[in-house]
Amino acid sequence: MDGDTLIDKEVVFSGYNTVQTAGDIFQLIITRNNIKETDPLHIAATGYGRKLVTFAGKIITEITCHAKGACFLDNNIRTVVDIGGQDSKVIALDDQGNVKDFIMNDKCAAGTGRFLEVMARALEVDLETFAEISLKSHNPVSISSICTVFAESEVISGIARGNKREDIAAGIHLSVASRVHSMANRVMIQPEIMMTGGVAKNKAVVGALEKLFVKTIKVDELAQYTGAIGAAILARSNQ
Amino acid sequence: MSSTDNQKFSPEERKIKAVKQMKDIMTTYYFEAKIAGFTGKKIAWITSGGPVEPLIAMDIIPVYPENHGAMIGASKMGPELCNIAEGMGYSADLCSYARADIGCAKVNGGPIDGLPKPHMLICCNNICGTVLKWYEAQARYFNVPLFILDTPFCHDGYTPEIQTYVKKQIQEMIAFLEKVCNKKFDYDKMIEVGKLSIEGQRLWQAVLDTTMHKPAPMTAFDAFFHLALIVTLRGKQLTIDYYKLLLAEMNGRVEKGISAVPDEKYRLLWDNLPVWYRTKWMSDKFSEHQACLVADTYTSAWCTSIKYIDENDFINTMAEAYTRIYLNISIREMADSIISMIHKYDVDGFVMHSNRSCKPYSFGQYDIARIIREKTGIPILILDADMVDERYFSESQIENRINAYMEMLKNKIS
Numbered sequence: 001m002d003g004d005t006l007i008d009k010e011v012v013f014s015g016y017n018t019v020q021t022a023g024d025i026f027q028l029i030i031t032r033n034n035i036k037e038t039d040p041l042h043i044a045a046t047g048y049g050r051k052l053v054t055f056a057g058k059i060i061t062e063i064t065c066h067a068k069g070a071c072f073l074d075n076n077i078r079t080v081v082d083i084g085g086q087d088s089k090v091i092a093l094d095d096q097g098n099v100k101d102f103i104m105n106d107k108c109a110a111g112t113g114r115f116l117e118v119m120a121r122a123l124e125v126d127l128e129t130f131a132e133i134s135l136k137s138h139n140p141v142s143i144s145s146i147c148t149v150f151a152e153s154e155v156i157s158g159i160a161r162g163n164k165r166e167d168i169a170a171g172i173h174l175s176v177a178s179r180v181h182s183m184a185n186r187v188m189i190q191p192e193i194m195m196t197g198g199v200a201k202n203k204a205v206v207g208a209l210e211k212l213f214v215k216t217i218k219v220d221e222l223a224q225y226t227g228a229i230g231a232a233i234l235a236r237s238n239q
Numbered sequence: 240m241s242s243t244d245n246q247k248f249s250p251e252e253r254k255i256k257a258v259k260q261m262k263d264i265m266t267t268y269y270f271e272a273k274i275a276g277f278t279g280k281k282i283a284w285i286t287s288g289g290p291v292e293p294l295i296a297m298d299i300i301p302v303y304p305e306n307h308g309a310m311i312g313a314s315k316m317g318p319e320l321c322n323i324a325e326g327m328g329y330s331a332d333l334c335s336y337a338r339a340d341i342g343c344a345k346v347n348g349g350p351i352d353g354l355p356k357p358h359m360l361i362c363c364n365n366i367c368g369t370v371l372k373w374y375e376a377q378a379r380y381f382n383v384p385l386f387i388l389d390t391p392f393c394h395d396g397y398t399p400e401i402q403t404y405v406k407k408q409i410q411e412m413i414a415f416l417e418k419v420c421n422k423k424f425d426y427d428k429m430i431e432v433g434k435l436s437i438e439g440q441r442l443w444q445a446v447l448d449t450t451m452h453k454p455a456p457m458t459a460f461d462a463f464f465h466l467a468l469i470v471t472l473r474g475k476q477l478t479i480d481y482y483k484l485l486l487a488e489m490n491g492r493v494e495k496g497i498s499a500v501p502d503e504k505y506r507l508l509w510d511n512l513p514v515w516y517r518t519k520w521m522s523d524k525f526s527e528h529q530a531c532l533v534a535d536t537y538t539s540a541w542c543t544s545i546k547y548i549d550e551n552d553f554i555n556t557m558a559e560a561y562t563r564i565y566l567n568i569s570i571r572e573m574a575d576s577i578i579s580m581i582h583k584y585d586v587d588g589f590v591m592h593s594n595r596s597c598k599p600y601s602f603g604q605y606d607i608a609r610i611i612r613e614k615t616g617i618p619i620l621i622l623d624a625d626m627v628d629e630r631y632f633s634e635s636q637i638e639n640r641i642n643a644y645m646e647m648l649k650n651k652i653s
Binding site: 062 | 618619621623636640644646650651
């Protein structure tokens with residue numbers, strides 16, 4: 001970012017060697033934009049691997065970053081639902097993008113992106129197709145298990161019973177949405193609501209959540225970058 | 240107090256000196272319990288909220304599977320022992336103190352190679368219902384007599400019916416002790432023990448009150464450690480002697496301005512039992528943020544019943560004290576108690592350990608959080624973990640939550 005302007009962005013798999021990945025992606029961005037390492041740069045790192053980014057001037061949790069990032073994308077946002085790969089969170093924020101309250105999932109992957117990945121594999125589809133086919137369902141199968149692995153057994157039994165793939169897919173998306181929705185109720189939900197994190201790209205989860213919240217949920221095309229945007233803003237602030 | 244004042248104390252100066260004495264006392268206590276077979280003393284296993292004073296008056300050595308559970312947790316032996324109990328058929332959803340104790344009894348495991356075998360078991364269900372079945376199981380296992388003190392739940396207060404019921408059972412307990420020990424109950428000694436118990440509790444309260452000072456001379460994590468005596472040996476002179484020593488040290492630290500957390504800036508209140516296998520880790524995590532857990536609802540539970548007891552007539556007034564404990568009252572009363580602690584210790588935030596093992600402590604936490612938020616507006620952090628079973632602890636998530644909470648708190652206060 002340059003001031004309040006987003007100049008460039010990139011997303012890569014973290015992989016095993018986070019230190020290497022962080023260095024590589026940093027080099028990629030600065031090279032692409034003719035920035036030199038010796039230029040005055042404010043760098044902040046966020047996410048689970050943030051401590052490994054040794055060249056960051058600030059280390060900030062993604063909760064704080066997602067709130068700031070969401071506010072940047074739309075300053076009417078007062079609630080963020082972030083469903084990532086291994087955790088999900090609901091964040092209440094004020095009009096400056098400061099966190100007022102937050103809640104994170106308990107030790108369970110069933111309300112996270114990991115659940116969707118496992119199930120997509122069980123149905124032999126990629127993630128994009130997975131969401132698309134679930135939207136075709138008129139009769140979602142109920143997936144009752146709160147454990148990802150047990151839910152996978154339910155899915156496989158469903159396939160064996162002859163349940164339609166789109167109905168199973170819809171049931172899976174509803175399951176994720178209902179897990180997150182019930183968690184969200186512990187935080188004061190105020191409109192406008194924005195979804196961030198990778199799962200925000202999944203229209204089926206967004207749609208299911210909208211039905212449960214009985215409110216529109218905003219998804220920005222930069223949803224997956226919300227945390228990084230927030231970190232970039234905070235990198236130069238006094239917070 | 241400026242930050243430079245606090246930086247003049249070395250880590251060595253910041254250490255609490257009384258710790259060594261406590262370790263010696265507890266070692267001697269467990270040693271004496273272990274050799275009871277040779278000294279001819281009777282051992283009673285008793286629940287943490289149970290009435291220990293009559294046992295002390297009868298010269299019985301009280302042993303606490305829950306205190307032992309804390310030691311198992313601190314030694315990181317929880318998962319191994321819980322696994323053994325689960326292998327015996329006990330559910331993984333049961334309290335980890337119960338699982339660890341049952342597993343430990345089978346293999347004589349744990350940090351002191353098992354507890355000495357009991358001659359009797361005393362179970363008071365004021366703390367929870369799990370203890371009933373846990374102690375019944377152990378009574379069968381050891382083939383020893385069990386006494387149950389049934390303290391009804393106080394929904395909206397303490398009724399005359401509860402008083403009559405519990406008082407009658409105290410009499411039954413005395414008859415039970417006389418039968419098992421084959422000697423008469425010494426009522427004169429009981430008067431003396433009662434007074435010592437009250438004095439000990441008053442001293443413990445005074446120790447806890449020192450953290451009202453800014454900065455606090457000790458943290459809740461220190462209190463978790465120093466709690467052991469008022470739980471296990473309430474009614475003995477050595478408990479009074481120790482807390483006088485500790486109180487003097489705390490007052491000395493207050494005078495010199497020695498704070499537990501260097502440059503204390505944020506004051507927090509803790510709810511529920513500790514995460515026994517991570518007390519240092521957690522203390523350090525908060526300390527890095529200049530945050531001090533100055534008080535907690537757990538350690539204060541062993542001195543808040545003083546108001547119900549007539550210290551000159553302990554045996555006849557203890558029924559109410561043992562029934563109206565923190566875990567045996569309504570959510571509204573619990574929330575009121577927390578709010579008064581928030582004001583008393585002038586805290587900026589509230590940290591609630593959602594302890595998988597302790598149902599009475601953890602059920603209702605979300606309701607209590609809502610009440611606290613509405614009435615005080617202070618930010619609340621909830622940590623999902625377990626007190627002894629480390630398999631239910633996710634380090635990076637907990638760390639993330641603590642860091643996010645402190646970022647939020649710092650931003651709010653600045």
